[in-house]
Amino acid sequence: MTHSIEGILQAVANKELSVDDALLALKKEPFTDLGYAKVDNHRAVRQGAAEVIYGAGKTFAQIRGICEAMLKDGQECILITRLNQECAQQLRGVINLEYHKDAKVGIVGKLPEPDGVGTIVVAAAGTSDLPVAEEAALTAEALGNKVDRLYDVGVAGIHRLLAHMDEVMTAQVIITVAGMEGALASVIGGMASCPVIAVPTSVGYGASFGGVAALLAMLNSCASGVSVVNIDNGFGAGFQAHLINHLKTLDREK
Amino acid sequence: MTHSIEGILQAVANKELSVDDALLALKKEPFTDLGYAKVDNHRAVRQGAAEVIYGAGKTFAQIRGICEAMLKDGQECILITRLNQECAQQLRGVINLEYHKDAKVGIVGKLPEPDGVGTIVVAAAGTSDLPVAEEAALTAEALGNKVDRLYDVGVAGIHRLLAHMDEVMTAQVIITVAGMEGALASVIGGMASCPVIAVPTSVGYGASFGGVAALLAMLNSCASGVSVVNIDNGFGAGFQAHLINHLKTLDREK
């Protein structure tokens, strides 16, 4: 209802609405019409980008219902995060779902064509970090970004990372995913000239405290240009990288 | 020495350098020539942007020395962060320094013309958060960005923030600066469609634990698109915002 405040004012001007009733209407729902329901606006601009469903704590019936409603609306791609395997199997019986077991991510429909400014690099330190890295990568892809995966580039074998300097140097945004001591963010942050989003993972044991060691390391990165999201929050990193990679698009529309 | 690996190889091809000497040369300094010394490259592209000096722990003599060397090199703007008042006063005796006491930031020379894609909004919750907010804002300005300051927009008086919805909706990047419960990041994160960088401050007492409460709140933001830097790290936020706001520039050069 993008017309509502304007509509109310027009109605008042037209004497179709009393000042008192207009006042009440504005008090009751003064905001639904102001257009800052971010997701909707944004999406209107870029057909094809996925809708997102946070699957954790939702039942098969709920997710199915939301998906079917979205598909009916013409949505071509839906991203479901934190989707457990059992629920995924049930969904596969009724809709066209591609399920990434480790990342616990489901994709309904086909991924959109990338329409971002550049490439998002997702760099992960070890194989145990892949589920979180994939959540980030698939999120970015579902939202319409080209993603380059650099996996198993942990700093204990620095040559593996250095061998990929080209990708690091030409990325638009880099997502670094690491558990344990989380040093990857600092090393890449020092090499790259683009923004780096660091995702600590809960990979580790003992004094890793479920990802706290990596989180603190990333917050204290000696490299400039690194910011951090919550432990294991691959989606959050993928989403912010997507925002950065699509800023130009917004710019063009002005 | 951007020519070095190539130069060494050329010298080998020209028989001016033996294989053994070339091997030694490559082993000793194999990287200075590879071009990923980020700052240098980057700066070459954008004349005018400030050099940065981290003032904490440096003596007046050291800072003076670095400044004079930079100025000799033709640097037109130098940003000095965490510069204490005593040192600033001494510097003012010998160079043209503008000192921002609360933010502990010194600016040598004049700020460059903004050449970023859009505007960086710096939103701060309370007056006690201003020193950190100003560090972020001055950093961004010194690096060539247009900055819009929204101060005293803490969530306990939500109308003050809502009154600035236009700025929030049209920003290229938003830096939210808040101590205590750090809720500002979530509220702005929910309103904006651009990336939000959250800076927790050490403002508060008791169970704020020197900024930990705000840090945790920001990491757990229910709004997508929010990432976080270290407590009181205004510079870090300003720097990353600058990178995001200049991505287009880099892009054009391809």
Add this chain to the structure above:
Amino acid sequence: MTHSIEGILQAVANKELSVDDALLALKKEPFTDLGYAKVDNHRAVRQGAAEVIYGAGKTFAQIRGICEAMLKDGQECILITRLNQECAQQLRGVINLEYHKDAKVGIVGKLPEPDGVGTIVVAAAGTSDLPVAEEAALTAEALGNKVDRLYDVGVAGIHRLLAHMDEVMTAQVIITVAGMEGALASVIGGMASCPVIAVPTSVGYGASFGGVAALLAMLNSCASGVSVVNIDNGFGAGFQAHLINHLKTLDREK
């Protein structure tokens, strides 16, 4: 035995009791008769309000026994918190129990008519916070309060909350329930003119540390008039809100 100290003294005055025996009696049980066994007194005044059973760690047989004793005593409503589903099913076989699965709350008998001063608003940030919110709401209802539920009003979509400003402005007490960054308490605390009781929930992951992030945020709320109960303690919030909402009733009895 509200007569006991007085009775003992009377008996001494009547020479029915020696000073020594009276002294012993007073030393042994000097307090049961002093009338500060809060719950009992309180309840005597307000027939209909529920008795409360903390179900955690109690067996089916124990809860059944307590319930049957209370019902025999004429109790018309019994609230059982932290009641697991298995135990609830067994209880349903023998007594008239309404079970709220998510909130783990059982209600025996029918809810009393609200007899408080005004309305208690229970505001919850997200759907995952509902079990705790419902524990608070059902507790308040079982103790004789009118409850208004505002669910899914998390601050990342501030317009949803603002649309309910009337309820917020006219409440007698507000209970805010939120996990993750717990910002809801501050925003509502800034809007409302009545006391706000904040309940952090263990909803979240990673650096939410089982509700600690929300707890700290609420303790550090920049809004005046907010106090906090333990993580997930919906009952505690409901109980205190009830006390506040019934202060007038107590007052009248003076």
Add this chain to the structure above:
Amino acid sequence: MTHSIEGILQAVANKELSVDDALLALKKEPFTDLGYAKVDNHRAVRQGAAEVIYGAGKTFAQIRGICEAMLKDGQECILITRLNQECAQQLRGVINLEYHKDAKVGIVGKLPEPDGVGTIVVAAAGTSDLPVAEEAALTAEALGNKVDRLYDVGVAGIHRLLAHMDEVMTAQVIITVAGMEGALASVIGGMASCPVIAVPTSVGYGASFGGVAALLAMLNSCASGVSVVNIDNGFGAGFQAHLINHLKTLDREK
């Protein structure tokens, strides 16, 4: 400007304002006129209650300025919290200030007549907790409440507390102030039938961790009806107690 939305609408109805201009006006400042600037409304109702200035971080000049403006506006009582001694001395030179050194509280003008429903009891465990207790008590008094002080009633000498059972049993609200192990909140919470607001203090050493031990104890109180504010937050407790003690007043005005 309590007339503004209504005024805008009226102007539109009167054709004095175009729909577009009205839309702009509403977008720009849609909230200042909606009446939820809590403090203002509230105060309008109760003449005499103090305005509050948070003194920490403010200079003598700033506080003087605010005070003089308020006094000019006809404010009869001003409460200044966290006011350091040096600043207080300067203020005393220019305005009529009563300074409570330990509590770091300044009172300008005279305290209003109490107009709350009942009495607020402030109970403090030890002499070291008095500064925080006094901040709470003076806050409540400045806002128009009758306050009863029970000091030095720590649980290690339980008879001292029990000797004051009457005050505890008849209070409208009780504020319990304690550092170290913070047990006072639980003992009073178990005795009282009114809401209890617990204030942990940073009194203690070693494993008291600056008030964390008391804070955790209070959050985990086995007594129902206890809620907690931040460490050393005497003002917050006094303010919420005031809200509770004035609910009836609000009620009457309906």
Add this chain to the structure above:
Amino acid sequence: MTHSIEGILQAVANKELSVDDALLALKKEPFTDLGYAKVDNHRAVRQGAAEVIYGAGKTFAQIRGICEAMLKDGQECILITRLNQECAQQLRGVINLEYHKDAKVGIVGKLPEPDGVGTIVVAAAGTSDLPVAEEAALTAEALGNKVDRLYDVGVAGIHRLLAHMDEVMTAQVIITVAGMEGALASVIGGMASCPVIAVPTSVGYGASFGGVAALLAMLNSCASGVSVVNIDNGFGAGFQAHLINHLKTLDREK
């Protein structure tokens, strides 16, 4: 081998042992003969007191083996702590075991006659604290102490505790067992004139952090004469109380 150092020296004096061999002997086992193998000495004095087996992590076969060896040695009572139910059931098939399910304590043989100086009081705050309280009480009984149990005397109903003042005032040692806010230790510590050993339990949820809240409260007790053992360490408290209650016996032997 209480004779060994003396024996070696005698053998050297008798020329039955060379200086070198004596030196080697002293180096190899210089300590077994020095008499500080506490348990053995101690036990020799007080026949009847139980041997203790820490059951956690031991298999049925291991515990059975140790028990049978002890019984063969004439041991009349064996205390097995942290004994799981499955293992207890197997043991009951082969030896005379009394199993206390909640406390996870097994007693083989019959409890010794109490031979301590006075009575050990075990006071527990709530019913959930009973397993730990029973571990303490049974430990003390198995080591030959008279134990008085005061259960469900939590401070939220202070009258229940005050009704037992006689027991508190005449105890030789008091063990206080409490979870949540752990206030019981301070209240009893203030009432009693004997040493108080406090046992925090992991009872609670949310910000009780598995017993940390109670632990900190007890360490910060405002009452003198309180010391603390590890969370849930009923055995440790029972053992130290036993040492205190048997000091006199040691004294007599001098």
Add this chain to the structure above:
Amino acid sequence: MTHSIEGILQAVANKELSVDDALLALKKEPFTDLGYAKVDNHRAVRQGAAEVIYGAGKTFAQIRGICEAMLKDGQECILITRLNQECAQQLRGVINLEYHKDAKVGIVGKLPEPDGVGTIVVAAAGTSDLPVAEEAALTAEALGNKVDRLYDVGVAGIHRLLAHMDEVMTAQVIITVAGMEGALASVIGGMASCPVIAVPTSVGYGASFGGVAALLAMLNSCASGVSVVNIDNGFGAGFQAHLINHLKTLDREK
């Protein structure tokens, strides 16, 4: 007023007091007369033992006042803990004070003759732990105990401790004082057959976290019979050791 309850009852029996007045009297001060004001009773038994003043936060005038009142009452020894040097110097001008600078302990009058059962051993790991150890030792001496000091017996030079096995084996109670890793408590706990009270100190740096490392080590001691007091709480340990060492005395009086 040890006669009060009895006196009230007698007065009722004698018709000198009405039942109502007696009831009121009992409600108002029901406890001062019940005899559990521990310190007073206790002291009455043992003339000579010191009164204790906690000096922290008290002014010279306050301490002087309390001392003079006590001396007038015939008190022969007064122990003042946490007494700062400046205050001590002022006191020395007016009363007979012996000041122990490192321990921040002042002794007024002369130490009483030891009248405990046995000897209290105070063992300290390093020279930096001496202030806390001396606070414990002086407390015990002032309360009438024989104290044996074993200083500089840290476990990194285990032979120094083993050389004092006799003292350890014959003590009535042992107080172990250690910072850093706090291992002394476990080693002594394993050697001794008497109760061990462990005092963690804030000695150390980095990951000692102000005594937390030592505190945790002591709480987790693998030796039975060890209990713990707060960090740096020498007084608490000395006081509890005193209680244990005087149990026999109390016993005899029965």
Add this chain to the structure above:
Amino acid sequence: MTHSIEGILQAVANKELSVDDALLALKKEPFTDLGYAKVDNHRAVRQGAAEVIYGAGKTFAQIRGICEAMLKDGQECILITRLNQECAQQLRGVINLEYHKDAKVGIVGKLPEPDGVGTIVVAAAGTSDLPVAEEAALTAEALGNKVDRLYDVGVAGIHRLLAHMDEVMTAQVIITVAGMEGALASVIGGMASCPVIAVPTSVGYGASFGGVAALLAMLNSCASGVSVVNIDNGFGAGFQAHLINHLKTLDREK
């Protein structure tokens, strides 16, 4: 490919490779040939030492595949750490595996002959620490070290440790493994003249916080010459001890 940089340079010198292609080759894989792929080089020197596989998170198929490839390569001993029992059983069906259930370590092939400088002592405090101690010991043995096991030498029975002074005094490196209060590291660190590597274990309960108490104790050891690895990291300690014990071997090769 130890020849590669040299080979590339030679090819350039021989005009077999253009400067551009050489530059590309160096940029792409500049490091695999530089010789710091530590493990490979190292192993080449010492035939027989085991390869290591970190078993956690790897499937039976993956581990089998890696093993078979290694065996084909002529590897005579393979160490598999963190290998769960189920996976071990499957492996035993197809390759010659010796499985150490408690340590979760599998050894394929036969252990190499020890070729280190001296003996590595592995000292463990209690029986619950054995799994970690064995992981350390087996790691060291599989890498070619002589290992001496001193188990059950916890400091609460210091004589057991002192009886092994010879082993402690003559070791090349000592690994101390302890949970709970972790005091073993300090006592051994004080006795030994060789480097001590301390491994905290997660053995304990309550305030041991999963090994944090032991970790802090070890980091704060008052003995010089002690360094620490992560909680339960037996492999890490065994590996570093091996490096120290083989330094001489490396030295000889120079």
Add this chain to the structure above:
Amino acid sequence: MTHSIEGILQAVANKELSVDDALLALKKEPFTDLGYAKVDNHRAVRQGAAEVIYGAGKTFAQIRGICEAMLKDGQECILITRLNQECAQQLRGVINLEYHKDAKVGIVGKLPEPDGVGTIVVAAAGTSDLPVAEEAALTAEALGNKVDRLYDVGVAGIHRLLAHMDEVMTAQVIITVAGMEGALASVIGGMASCPVIAVPTSVGYGASFGGVAALLAMLNSCASGVSVVNIDNGFGAGFQAHLINHLKTLDREK
């Protein structure tokens, strides 16, 4: 008295000492002669190595006294750590002291000739880490080791570290010193084939928590062969590196 046990035994054999007196002698000082007073033995072997004095908390007079006693004994080099500037200045007045202000290290006499097996590399991340790095380096030098300093090789400029690969590859032991995110330990640990000792420093702010972030990162290093000492413990790292670098010397003496 290295002759004592042997001497006592000899005296017994010679009938110069009775068995009882010998027994007493052995009980009183049974250990000073057993040879595990590590430092003394060790030092006897290697003349020239420095004695160490921990200067923190010692007065000028104490340090002077110890130094003069040592010098009289023929000690040629004394290392004083944590020596404050004021005390150093006083010492310089009376003995030949070289003072390193940043490291707070004093050297009396001249450094010994290096006599270790190889070189100890001390690598530091940033200039703020130099005081701790220098404490480590000077400690190692004073104990007779050749030290190679690699300063300012933080991972944010990885090329600076890679340029020193030769030093890293040929070191006998490496000490890595870093604050903030502490990533240097992992990167060097991955490159080197020798033991790496990591020293976290308290350099940083906000969420570095005084060195905790770096400490956790180092404990969780993904590189094998890394162990860790306490925050800012340069001495500890230097001492252990020295032990490792001198193992061969000990070996030769066998």
